[in-house]
Structure formats: C-alpha cells, structure tokens
Amino acid sequence: MGFHQVWRIFVALSFFAIPVAAQAQTSPLSTSQAEAAAENYQRYCALCHGTDRAGYANDHAPSLRSSSLMVPGNDLLMxxxxxxxxxxxxxxxxREESGGPMSNREINHIVKWLYQQVGTDPRYDENGNSMRLPYDRIPGAAAQGEGVYARECASCHGxxxxxGTGTQLANQVFLIFASDQFIKRTIENGRDGTPMPAFKDRLSADDIDNVTAFLRAKATGADLEQPVAKAPPEPEEYVINPGGPDPEFDLEDGIYVAAANLNAALNAKSRMVILDTRTTSWWRMGHIEGAVPVPYYSEFDDVVDNLPRDVWIVGYCECPRAAAESTIRQLRRRGFDKTAVLYEGIQGWAGLGYPITLGEVEPVSANE
Ligand code: HEC
Ligand code: HEC
Incomplete structure (x- = not known):
C-alpha cells in the first residue's frame, strides 16, 4: 500500500461543513496574539512557504500571500x-487532534495574521459585504473539461x-474543503506572484466551468480517519538493535543514504536511531518501525540531550528531504557527525516497497 493511501478518505462534503473556524474569526488580533502567530509561522511554516510567505522555499509549497488566495471568504479553506x-x-x-503542534485557536490566529500581512479582511470585502463563498455546484460538463485539463493544466498539476510544480488538485482533502466557486475563481484569476496563470482571457466561460466540473468529479467523497494516539518511544528505546554492528552507509554528497542502503542495514540488524522529522500527526499515521518523532520545529538544544553521539542517526521526512535535512544539519552543528538523511524520503521508501508500520486509525466523529 502506498503511503498516500494510509490516510483513507471516503465521506460526503456536507459532513465537514462544520463552522469550526467561524466563531473565532470576529475580532482582529491583539499585538501579542499577532506576535505569537508570527513566531508560530516562522517556526512551523517558513521551512516550505518561506520566511516572507512567498512560497517555494521547499517542496513547491504555494504562496501564502497572493491576493487571489487571501481573498475575503477564503479563510475557512485556509x-x-x-x-x-x-x-x-x-x-x-x-491541529492537535491529529497530532499536530497547534490548537484550533492558534491556527485561527495564523490565518488572521496571514490576512493582516496582506492587508485584507478574512470576512468582508471593501464594501463591508460578507464574503463566504457559496457551496453551490458549477454546472459544467466534466467530460468536456477533461480535454481542457490535459491541454492547459496537466503540465503543472500532473x-x-x-x-507537480503546481498543487495536487485531485487531493481528496482539498476537494472536500474547496468549493466549486473557489476553484473556478482561482482558474479565472490565477495566483499573482506565482506560476499559476489567469485563464479568464485564455479559455471560454464554458471551458472554465467544464474544467471545474472535471476537477469536482475527482472527489470521491471522504471519511477522514484520525490516527489513535500511540506513545512515542522513550529515550532509552531510541536505539534500534542496540547490540548490533554499526551500519555500512555509503553517503551521497556526504549526507544522503539511499533507501536500499538503509533497508539493508536494518535487515542486517545494525544499531542506529531513526528520526521522523515530520509533523507528529504523520508519525502517528505511519512510520518506519522504531522511528522517533522529532519534528523539524523541535527545540534542538533539548532534543540532543536524549540522542547518543556514538550511534548513527538517520532522519527522514515526507518532503522528501527538506525537513530531514534541516534537522540533520541542526544536529551536525551540535557535533553529531554520524548522521544522514534518507534520500528518497518516506514516500519514496514506501514506493519502493520497504516496510512501514501503520498507525491505528479511528473515524473522526461527525460532532467533533
Ligand atoms: C514540509 C513543507 C510544508 C510545511 C512545513 C508547511 N506547508 Fe503548507 N503546504 C505545503 C505544500 C507542498 C502545499 C501544497 C500541497 C498540495 O499539493 O496540495 C501546502 C499547502 C498549504 C495551504 C493551501 C494553500 C492553497 O494554495 O490552497 C495552506 C493554507 C498552507 N499550506 C499553510 C501552511 C501553514 C500555515 C504552515 C505552518 C503551520 C504550513 N503550511 C507548513 C508544504 C508545507
Ligand atoms: C504553469 C503552471 C500551471 C498551469 C499551466 C496551471 N496551474 Fe494551477 N497552479 C499552479 C501553481 C504553481 C499553483 C499554486 C500557486 C500558489 O498559490 O502559489 C496553482 C494553483 C491552482 C489551484 C489552487 C489549488 C489550491 O491548492 O488552492 C487551482 C484550483 C488550479 N491551480 C487549477 C488549475 C487549472 C484548472 C489549470 C488549467 C486550466 C491550471 N491550474 C493550470 C500552476 C499552474
């Protein structure tokens, strides 16, 4: 099973029309709230979306400041x-409930802060009109949208x-939460300051409706399952195969270890520590057996107290490398020389058929 299938998703859109963000969106942030949000942004988001929110620091992460993303009414999707x-x-x-580092309130504050940075109001347009996008369907012809998609969109979106270089448009969670209106508007106006072009002068109104319907047809519905809390290993359990030999790693560029090499070392019962440097929500969903969750935003001065200096340490992430490389470089700066980054990342690892321990999952309750 591919790692992307681990998080299984099969329910209807209406299920998630929960106004969880709505009630806290009423007042502007106080100075201290804005400062805390700015700090959280730099800690958790800048790695990929950039310190200046322009996107594309890593992993083709989109811009978080283009005026067509930060439009009033889009705060719920954000x-x-x-x-x-x-x-x-x-x-x-x-979010904390999924094993992430932030409360709903903190996430709300980051969203408000992102809007503040570009000077727009999350809820109202300049005339004071409420701007929640309606959820009605765009009545396009999906079959005709297919050709438009292949011609105009596939080169970037796959x-x-x-x-690809563009975001994953067939992503089930995106399709649950993004309204047809939002998708259509994005196609019409593009995203300023990013590679996403505006199509309103390049495609007919019908073609835009058709390609919107084509994307909508990719939504199979979803059932967001939530990984059950599983205790991470204690420091005395960090070392895998403590009595085994050191692994024989052949590092590319002095830092990367290939998945095949890591897998062989694990099969040879070599002793090592494996760090899962992703947000802990992902460690819970599934990880390489024995991996310790040490997210890229950890306080490394504390983390190092629990790590051995004489044992090889391998970091991996989803990215495939950005979060792991940032973590391993933090360790190297603190004198950890026997360190490496899994070159293919966990998606590549799973794709090559190497084993993943899946977290247990339970369905998210509709009343949550
Ligand atoms: C490891 C890299 C990474 C980190 C860290 C990260 N993101 Fe993202 N983010 C991405 C990628 C990649 C996408 C696009 C995913 C896709 O293909 O659909 C994305 C998408 C988004 C979107 C949707 C934007 C849109 O165009 O619809 C928002 C909003 C967002 N991220 C906010 C954040 C915030 C806020 C944080 C910090 C709390 C964060 N991200 C941390 C990589 C990252
Ligand atoms: C030249 C590359 C390119 C082409 C061609 C392109 N896109 Fe995009 N698209 C992008 C990028 C890059 C983003 C993310 C922009 C950002 O916000 O940083 C994006 C974002 C989007 C989004 C928002 C997704 C989200 O996660 O919020 C939609 C919807 C979208 N594109 C649809 C389309 C459709 C439909 C077409 C064809 C009619 C198309 N795009 C053609 C590059 C492209």
Whole structure:
C-alpha cells in the first residue's frame, strides 16, 4: 500500500461543513496574539512557504500571500488546509487532534495574521459585504473539461491531478474543503506572484466551468480517519538493535543514504536511531518501525540531550528531504557527525516497497 493511501478518505462534503473556524474569526488580533502567530509561522511554516510567505522555499509549497488566495471568504479553506493538511503531499495536519503542534485557536490566529500581512479582511470585502463563498455546484460538463485539463493544466498539476510544480488538485482533502466557486475563481484569476496563470482571457466561460466540473468529479467523497494516539518511544528505546554492528552507509554528497542502503542495514540488524522529522500527526499515521518523532520545529538544544553521539542517526521526512535535512544539519552543528538523511524520503521508501508500520486509525466523529 502506498503511503498516500494510509490516510483513507471516503465521506460526503456536507459532513465537514462544520463552522469550526467561524466563531473565532470576529475580532482582529491583539499585538501579542499577532506576535505569537508570527513566531508560530516562522517556526512551523517558513521551512516550505518561506520566511516572507512567498512560497517555494521547499517542496513547491504555494504562496501564502497572493491576493487571489487571501481573498475575503477564503479563510475557512485556509484554516482547514492547515488543520487537516493535504495528505499525500508535504502539507501536514497541524491541529492537535491529529497530532499536530497547534490548537484550533492558534491556527485561527495564523490565518488572521496571514490576512493582516496582506492587508485584507478574512470576512468582508471593501464594501463591508460578507464574503463566504457559496457551496453551490458549477454546472459544467466534466467530460468536456477533461480535454481542457490535459491541454492547459496537466503540465503543472500532473496528468491525473497528482501535482507537480503546481498543487495536487485531485487531493481528496482539498476537494472536500474547496468549493466549486473557489476553484473556478482561482482558474479565472490565477495566483499573482506565482506560476499559476489567469485563464479568464485564455479559455471560454464554458471551458472554465467544464474544467471545474472535471476537477469536482475527482472527489470521491471522504471519511477522514484520525490516527489513535500511540506513545512515542522513550529515550532509552531510541536505539534500534542496540547490540548490533554499526551500519555500512555509503553517503551521497556526504549526507544522503539511499533507501536500499538503509533497508539493508536494518535487515542486517545494525544499531542506529531513526528520526521522523515530520509533523507528529504523520508519525502517528505511519512510520518506519522504531522511528522517533522529532519534528523539524523541535527545540534542538533539548532534543540532543536524549540522542547518543556514538550511534548513527538517520532522519527522514515526507518532503522528501527538506525537513530531514534541516534537522540533520541542526544536529551536525551540535557535533553529531554520524548522521544522514534518507534520500528518497518516506514516500519514496514506501514506493519502493520497504516496510512501514501503520498507525491505528479511528473515524473522526461527525460532532467533533
Ligand atoms: C514540509 C513543507 C510544508 C510545511 C512545513 C508547511 N506547508 Fe503548507 N503546504 C505545503 C505544500 C507542498 C502545499 C501544497 C500541497 C498540495 O499539493 O496540495 C501546502 C499547502 C498549504 C495551504 C493551501 C494553500 C492553497 O494554495 O490552497 C495552506 C493554507 C498552507 N499550506 C499553510 C501552511 C501553514 C500555515 C504552515 C505552518 C503551520 C504550513 N503550511 C507548513 C508544504 C508545507
Ligand atoms: C504553469 C503552471 C500551471 C498551469 C499551466 C496551471 N496551474 Fe494551477 N497552479 C499552479 C501553481 C504553481 C499553483 C499554486 C500557486 C500558489 O498559490 O502559489 C496553482 C494553483 C491552482 C489551484 C489552487 C489549488 C489550491 O491548492 O488552492 C487551482 C484550483 C488550479 N491551480 C487549477 C488549475 C487549472 C484548472 C489549470 C488549467 C486550466 C491550471 N491550474 C493550470 C500552476 C499552474
């Protein structure tokens, strides 16, 4: 099973029309709340979306400041993208309930702060009109949208919407939370300051409706399952095969270990520590057996107290490398020389058929 299938998703859209972000969106942030949100942004998000929110620091993470994303009415989609992530892409779930580091309130504050940075109001347009996008369907012809998609969109978003330089449009969590209106508007206006072009002068109104319907037809519905809390290993359990030999790693560029090499070392019962550097929500869903969750945003001065200096340490992430490389470089700066980054990342590892321990999952309750 591919790692992206671990998070299984099969329910209807209406199930998630929960106004979880709505009630806290009423007042502007106080100075201290804005400062805390800015700090959280730099700690959790800048790695991929950039310190200046322009995107593309890593993993083709989109811009978080283009005026066509930060439009009034889109704050709920922003909130949900951060809370639930985009499973199967490097964008993790950041809410505590999924094992992420932030409360709903903190996520709300990051969303408000992102709007503040570009000077727009999350809820109202300049005339004071409420801007929640309606959820009605765009009545396009999906079959006719298919050709438009293949011609105009596939080069960036992938032949089947699996993503590429552009985001993953067939992502089930995206399709649950994004309304047709939002998708259509994005196609019409593009995203300023990013590679996403505006199509309103390049495609007919019908073609835009058709390609919107084509994307909508990729939504199979979803049932967001939530990984059951599983205790991470204690420091005395960090070392895998403590009595085994050192692994024989052949490092590329002095830092990367190939999945085949790591797998062989594990099969040879070599002793090592494996760090899962992703947001902990993902460790809970599934990880390489024995891996310790040490997310890229950890306080490394504390983390190192629990790590051995005489044992090899390998970091991996979803990315495939950004979070792990940032973590391993933090360790190297603190004198940990026997360190490496899994070159293919966990998606590549799983894709090559190497074993993953799956977390247990339970369905998210509709009343949550
Ligand atoms: C490891 C890299 C990474 C980190 C860290 C990360 N993101 Fe993302 N984010 C992505 C990628 C990649 C996507 C696009 C996913 C896709 O293909 O659909 C994304 C998508 C998003 C979106 C949807 C944007 C859109 O165009 O619809 C939002 C909002 C977002 N991220 C906010 C955040 C915030 C806020 C944080 C910090 C709490 C964060 N991200 C941390 C990689 C990351
Ligand atoms: C040249 C590359 C390119 C082409 C061609 C392209 N896109 Fe995009 N698209 C992107 C990028 C990059 C983003 C993310 C932009 C950002 O916000 O940073 C994006 C974002 C989007 C989004 C928002 C997704 C989200 O996660 O919020 C939608 C919807 C979308 N594109 C649809 C389309 C459709 C439909 C077409 C064809 C009609 C198309 N795009 C053609 C590059 C492209």
């Amino acid at each position: 909130f949900r993208s951060i809370a639930y992530g985009r499973p199967g892409t490097p964008m993790a779930a950041y 032949a089947n919407g699996e993503g």
